[in-house]
Amino acid sequence: MPASVLPSDHSDPLSTREVLHWLESGRLTPDAALRHLARIERHAAPGRPDAPGASPDRIDHILAELNNLVGLAEVKQLVAELRAFIDIQSRRAAVGLRTESQMLHMVFKGAPGTGKTTVARVLGRLLQALDVLPKGHLVEVERADLVGEYIGHTAQKTRDAIKRALGGILFVDEAYALARGGDKDFGKEAIDTLVAALENHRDEFILILAGYPDEMAWLMASNPGLLSRFPIHLTFPDYRPAELVAICRLMLEDRQYHLDAEAQARLTQYLASRAGFWHANAGNARLVRNLLERAIRQQAVRLSPLPNLSRSDLMLLTWADFEGSL
Amino acid sequence: MNALVIGKPNAGKSLFVLNFAAYLGLKEIRLEVTDGEGGAHHQRLPLERARHQLVSRAPHRTGVAHLIAIELADGKSRRTLTLVDTVGISEGIHDQLMVRRAMADTLDRLSHSHLVLHLVDACAVHTDRVEALGAVDDEIVRYASPNRPYAILANKMDAPGSADGLRLVRDRYRGLPVLGISALTRRGFREVKSFVFRHLA
Structure with missing residues (x-):
């Protein structure tokens, strides 16, 4: 009672x-x-303010998520432009003015680990919240998913991928690989099918081609129809050491670990001293992640024989955890 | 948009939510159940089964908040209305931790909801049953009515004595929208629907 x-x-x-x-x-x-x-x-x-609508709330939430990504100034600016454009289009529609449907197909240029997939995923959700895409999901494909093994197979596979992406984003990673094989290669057929779909399924999905900067320029040059159909080109620059450190901090926060003072200082120094040392395409944020994950495993090896561990022991990464793996 | 359904235990919140969802055209309930630890899982139930499983005459049948999302086609734009069925708020300090925790969760959701439907039991207003109007109802009114769309739904209008009860509720909360409904027979659902649609953000 x-x-x-x-x-x-x-x-x-x-x-x-x-x-x-x-x-x-x-x-x-x-x-x-x-x-x-x-x-x-x-x-x-x-x-x-009176009960805010769910949708602006969500948009702000997604934008905040995007802004939390380290660096990527150009991307953030583009997204702000897109949002303003879409907002004005819907306000024009509201007063009966003619609206323009802009093509939003994009080319993402950047080394691996510079955030292309992450940004694509956030964009999908954002465009969905803005009512541009009905579903906003991301279908990630690469050459092997589009190119078939015999004549006619490629068009079918590519169309299947497009069908899955309708209402969302088709993200073709390492897209230049489609143009690499020369004239007889089926990759060309995949490109042609994609270009046809851009016309046939206008406004029904957004195509993002992603890859290394140089190779993407080459792909665009290989097919005259391509360049004009991708009005938005985004460059994802390699992260600077300071940004890598910031990424490192976010990743640790996310995983509920933190660094002791020594590890923090020496890791910063390590990342800074190796700037430009890596191969041009050697990995960026992904490298930081691998570094951290190795350290986390090292920490586990170091701690597991000990009988009594406090909460802060379990969260702390020391320089020793990094040292062996560098 | 979130529409929170709140009220005392056994006011008929769950039956109202299910039948109202059916009234808005939902065939199958896709229940998002959040447990006390913040985890969420989904459950698909045909309406008939849901009614059987979620509704009972005993108070505090609903142990955790249930969310039911309804897609509304409103002209060209599609909107989602989420009906939130909450745990009843009883008078006094409840002796079970689980129930107290669930009530805290209800108030937490109340502070974040866009629209509040406050269910009262019309045929128990002037009785001394636990469903009778009490301090909790007064405070819900005082908390929720000034700053968001808010309506009192006097439920169980199919039962004897409810007409008097409805009058008493109207007297007590003068100036606020009070709709007489029956979750069982779906009386008054048209008015509730137009109220909710008017305030769809």
Whole structure:
């Protein structure tokens, strides 16, 4: 039976969290909790806007996620432009003006590990939230998924991939590989099928071709119809050492680890000293991830023989964990 | 958009949510169940089974909040209305931790919801049953009505004594929208629908 006990404590809860916590632990009756909630919200936000719609909320959320990615200034600017464009288009539509459907097919140029796939995925969700794409999912394919083994097979495979991507984004990774084989290669057929689909399924999906900068330029040159159909070219620059350190910090936060002071300093130094040392296409953010994952395994090896481990022990990565793997 | 259905235990929240979802054209419930630890999983249920499984005459049948998403075709634009069926808020301090935690969750959702449908039991208003109007209802009204779309749904209008009850509710919360409904017979659903659609953001 519910017991009617009044809270014995005289002080008031100060935050929403606290109110809910007190209610849960039986310190407050529900009606008292509601009273406190009303009081706290009145104080917290006097000019609170009326119930915001779900969709702007979501858009902001996705944009925030994009802005949390390290670097990528050009990408962020493009996304801001796109958002403004779409917003104005819908406002023009609202007052009966003619709207323009812009082609949003894109070319992503950059080394592996510079965030191309990540950005594509976020873009899909964003365009879905903005009502440009009905589904906004990302279908990731590469040459092997598009090119078939016998005559006629390629067109079919490519069309299947396009069909899966309708309503979302078709992301062709290492797209230059389609043009590599020369005239007899089936890759050319895949390109032709993709180009045809850009016309036949106008506005139904967005095609993103991704790959290394030099090779992508070469692909665009190989087929005159391609370049004009991709109005948006985005370059993903290699990360600078400072950005790699920032990425490193985010990844650690995400995985609930942190570095001790020595590891932090020496890792920063390591990443900075190796700038330009890596092969031009050697991996960027992915390299940082591999570095961290190796360190995490090393830490596990170091800790597992020990009997008593505190929470902070389990979270701490020391320089020793990195040293062996560098 | 989130429409939160709140009220005392046994006011008929779950039956209302299910039948209202069916009224809006939903054939199958795709239930998003969140457990106390914040995990979520999905469950597909035909409406009839859902009714059987989720609704009972005993209070506190609903142990965790249920979310039911409904796609609404409204002209050209498609919108999703999420009906949130919550755990009943009882008077006093409940002696079970699980129930208290669930009630805290309900209030948390209340503070984030866009629209609030406050269910009261019209035929228990003037009785001394637990479903009778009480301090909790007063505080829900005071908390939720000023700053978001809010309506009181006086439920169980099919039961005897409910007409008097509806009058009493209208007296007590003068100036607020009070709709007489029956979750069982779907009376008044048209008015609820037009209220919700009017406030779809």
